Amino acid sequence: ELKVEQNPLFLSMQEGKNYTIYCNYSTTSDRLYWYRQDPGKSLESLFVLLSNGAVKQEGRLMASLDTKARLSTLHITAAVHDLSATYFCAGANTGNQFYFGTGTSLTVIP
């Protein structure tokens, strides 16, 4: 079973600040995914990372993958209120089963 751990679980940050969410996983994962979920809503895909060293950026969010360290990061640059949401990372094992972290609840304070 692939275990996926995110930290922090809760994050309160001021607008304009930078911060990083960490996603550690227990065994080899070929792929790493990041999703965003607004309260009471569905999940929206942010990034798909398919190889060691992969880096993807969209607006103020940047995700990276280090398969040797079994670590993915989601970096937030100059946070704005609209980024307030819960962020999930998920890994997939060789049997193509997906395992999600418990999520990081992000609140951006004006």
Added chain:
Amino acid sequence: DAEITQSPRHKITETGRQVTLACHQTWNHNNMFWYRQDLGHGLRLIHYSYGVHDTNKGEVSDGYSVSRSNTEDLPLTLESAASSQTSVYFCASSESIERPQHFGDGTRLSIL
């Protein structure tokens, strides 16, 4: 526009009853997934399918079943509903494992 729809959006039922949650996608994706979301657990995979007549068990499959008779639909059945199955259920589909999953809006199921 292509979409993935779940029905019903909310359901209340009693323990022991059979319940079926519908999932329909118009993306023409081969891959479809069912998850449950519970506080403190994130999303957990229940069942998944990579094509017609293909079904696979996920991490928490006990008490659930699926069938895939066509590309568009993957209904999830709770054979005999239990209170522990009270949850929010999400269906998702993807073009391939290397592509992101598209999620439905979820079904909130309460079992009393």
